Amino acid sequence: MTTAVTELLIQKYMPILRESPLFRQLSDEELHLFLNNTSLYIESYKKQSFIALTGEPMEGIGILLSGHAHLTRENVMGQRTIMTELHPSDMFGEALLFTDKPNWPATIQTTKASEVLFLPLKAFTGSFKGCESCQLQIVTNLLHDMSEKALQLTRKVHYLSLKGMREKIFAYFMDIYNKQHSTTLQLPHNRQEMADVLNVSRTALSRELGRLQDEGIIRLDGKTVSLLNLDDIAEFGF
Missing domain, CATH: 2.60.120.10 (Jelly Rolls)
Incomplete structure (x- = not known):
């Protein structure tokens, strides 16, 4: 109207x-x-x-x-x-x-x-x-x-230029970290939206996030992500 x-x-x-x-x-x-x-x-x-x-x-x-x-x-x-x-x-x-x-x-x-x-x-x-x-x-x-x-x-x-799923996720996290200035991130997207932003499948994204948590690099709690190993993640920031 x-x-x-x-x-x-x-x-x-x-x-x-x-x-x-x-x-x-x-x-x-x-x-x-x-x-x-x-x-x-x-x-x-x-x-x-x-x-x-x-x-x-x-x-x-x-x-x-x-x-x-x-x-x-x-x-x-x-x-x-x-x-x-x-x-x-x-x-x-x-x-x-x-x-x-x-x-x-x-x-x-x-x-x-x-x-x-x-x-x-x-x-x-x-x-x-x-x-x-x-x-x-x-x-x-x-x-x-x-x-x-x-x-x-x-x-x-x-x-989009980053080839690996992990690298894309790290770059995404670093952008949010640079805006929020905290290692405890409040994600602006749900899982499907995050997959769309990174141009990847939701299934593959969820699988890689699970691996990162198992390796002690991040901790997931809904749309809250704690960065436990910032040095490794920061390498792929913009």
């Missing part, structure tokens, strides 16, 4: 919008000015609905306002790889905005009922009276976010 952006919806989602990387360093007044001067719209999606499908036309940048979604790619064998998880305030589609043929290169599917704010190209290229400085800040934020995501993509390629 498509909904126009109204002042009531702006107020409702202002805390989420303030967290979006696109609107960093903007005052509430500047953000209101930008949102009221552009042809933005909000789409609502049910759980397990598709926000985007590979190959479909891309009509604007999306910002997740509520819910949760996965950005995935699927190979010719039907094996799915989770490229990115989307949480409220996360942005997607920015790398396509200025391309000649903006078609979605991946599929985005909700895991919960979700709402998305879409910003078309003219929101960034049009001239909006009184919003010149805030537009400059928004474009700067857009470029910063694209740089950060390019780094994330490089990290994903690092996972």
Whole structure:
């Protein structure tokens, strides 16, 4: 369902919008000015609905306002790889905005009922009276976010370039360790999602995790993993 952006919806989602990387360093007044001067719209999606499908036309940048979604790619064998998880305030589609043929290169599917704010190209290229400085800040934020995501993509390629299952798992654990700064990790994925992230089978992943626990390298407790031998694991970090 498509909904126009109204002042009531702006107020409702202002805390989420303030967290979006696109609107960093903007005052509430500047953000209101930008949102009221552009042809933005909000789409609502049910759980397990598709926000985007590979190959479909891309009509604007999306910002997740509520819910949760996965950005995935699927190979010719039907094996799915989770490229990115989307949480409220996360942005997607920015790398396509200025391309000649903006078609979605991946599929985005909700895991919960979700709402998305879409910003078309003219929101960034049009001239909006009184919003010149805030537009400059928004474009700067857009470029910063694209740089950060390019780094994330490089990290994903690092996972895929590692040949062994154990090495992939170690690289995955080190990424989480570097974010959480603790040898007791709270995993952001369940077992199937972790397998999708690493582009491996769930059965093989579970088998290798069991071996690592038997060897005293890790300890498993649901989605909590304790790293008992950090030196061996750290070798394969990005």
